[in-house]
Amino acid sequence: MTETILANATVVLPETVVAGTVVIRDGEIADISEGRSVPTGAINCEGDLVMPGLIELHTDNLERHLEPRPKVDWPHKAAIIAHDAELCSVGITTVFDALRVGSVTKKSGDYKKYAREVATELLDMRSRNALRISHYIHLRAETCSETLIEELDSFTAEDRVGIVSLMDHTPGARQFRNLDKLKEYYQGKHGMSDDDFDVHVSHQLALKEKFGTAHEAASVEGARRLGAVLASHDDTLAEHVVTSKEYGVTFAEFPTTIEAAQACNDHGIAVMMGAPNLIRGGSHSGNVAAHVLAEADLLDIVSSDYVPGALLSSALLLGDLWGDVARGIRTVTAAPAKAVGLTDRGRIEVGRRADVIRVKRVDGTGTIHGVWVKGQRVG
Template identity: 45%
Template sequence: MSHETILTNARIVLPDGVLHGSVRVRDGRIDAIDAGASDVGEDLGGDYLLPGLVELHTDQVESHFQPRPKRFWDPIPAVVAHDAQMAASGVTTVFDALRIGSGPGENRLAGRASTLVGALVQAADSGILRSDHYVHLRCEVATPDVVDVFDDLGVSDRVRMVSLMDHTPGQRQYADIEAFRTYMVGKHNMSEGEFASHVAELHELSAAYADTHRGAMAERARARGLRMAAHDDATLAHVAESSQLGVHISEFPTTIEAARAAREAGQAVVMGAPNIVRGGSHSGNVAAAELLAAGLLDILSSDYVPASLLQAVFRIVADDAASLPEAVSLVSANPATAAGLLDRGSVSTGLRGDLVRVAPYEGASGAPVPIVRGVWREGMRVA
């Protein structure tokens, strides 16, 4: 049975401009985009109409699964709650980033990855979720079991992306050991002696496994045709290595030199939207705004704050750092292309009718606060 949705009197954010007009979605695809208000359809009252957002790296589902230390929620309700939060933030395509690879002092999440992957796959395949979900496996290469776990979990068709991570302190994200000390002592209440022992153990694991497992994971990703991301590259040597492994995406490069080298190697550069909203990196690394100004930023990820995607878009525009269509592409067309999802990511005829209604609002601090007032996935209202 045919289904049609018409949204009218909207400021439609197109790839190359903003049009006051109407969008018609028929049987899940955008069928027409017309200038001017229509006599039929839902009146959006002049609000913005954006393409549905595409999120490549959010680990928020883990927070719903483990809402407090050592306390785990039923995985299906956890996935459903996470999905509702993502949809309410305007995200219609989600790559849920789940860590695999268990190291010392872990909070047991990595050891339960199979449970969470199973819940995500079951919920997505059963049609109970609002957004379109895929699995992004965050592979901690400096751990003994990461390859074995991937061999168990990576067979699902929902697994579409892997990232090669190495959080060993003293390099990459934690090149500044004091930043790592602040994180571990603050979050895990480690004493100074415990911290020193923990760092020594992590260095031993890295020496034993990191290089071997990085190559093994890349080989498996290539064999399965998965999108592959490097994580926290900091040096030219890091980028050269990731390029040789066949990496498509550079997630959160920590220096402008690494970001520039990644772009020259044909990798799409991803930075955190919270970095834009907060005005910098919480680890003291390069700021996303600096990469944007240098023309080296392709994609924004919400990472740990789902609502940050739209907040970052409107902050970029308010700061005159980019036009609205350019800023929107960072959270829609560009991540869709990087993920190989060429059927979505912009308000264009023939593409999926994934759409978000946004009303701008000025917060108490004067910062823009985008209010999501409606979300459609393939023309069907989901939020």
């Protein structure tokens, strides 16, 4: 029997916050009690927050480690280890690593195939107990591509694919309906000239025309075959949400308008927004600000997106905005767990998996002072 006692803590329960003690035993939460006493052998948390480990549904962070500079292909297992350690260090104990499926064979760089190879290496690292936190696969299905179907078909139900998201990055639609913003993004990230950008737009529109409908249908069917949750991405119009509902979408990643977010709410689809949007006060693509949705009670889940450390800060920010710390923390714990059907974690409750973090608040953010995964201290 292994036991850890976190005492004199500010414990974030599903609906409230109490001063108390959490007992972790044999990988589960064994007991929760109120009070400031510190039993012999317990860790004195000195009033720090004790909460569930954070659950990340959509992060591009692994890709950043795989390609730390443009056209630099870093050794994959080293990249996976660094990614895993980084997420652990900011309190994320469960992650759905986003990998793109759908490539363009006539281009290089960001459009090459990589998902199957990286997923195999990630699963191998997991089987060898080389990782600190819990990893699942999130397949970002790019409908504006050439190879989506064959890439999807390379995955099976044994691959821990938890999410398939429908990605439509057609220029002039959804996230990049503002072509000026799209041009700014691609010229900044890829160094495209004006002519290069025009060629890119024409090529993407042609791919959408040729493959879009078939690829969307294949992605929906792929999610069913893999036993994965289906997510929409960048819904902009109410009509987009109606289609999402028909497909069986569970949650919507980054709706771009308040109209789409309201439609999601009306149809019982959870709304997920990006932590960087919340912290920066707005979208880098010129879309709806996450805080606007939060103020309208249209925000359910937060994702770190491209800044892992933003996840905790955003949850604390929401807790302050709503005047309810427990509600803010639910957006990065219980709510994402519910969206993907993880019933064993995301809440400080007796019998739940002991994925737990200790957080010291520092003004508007927090620092991690302990991370436990299945009761084992990993950070």
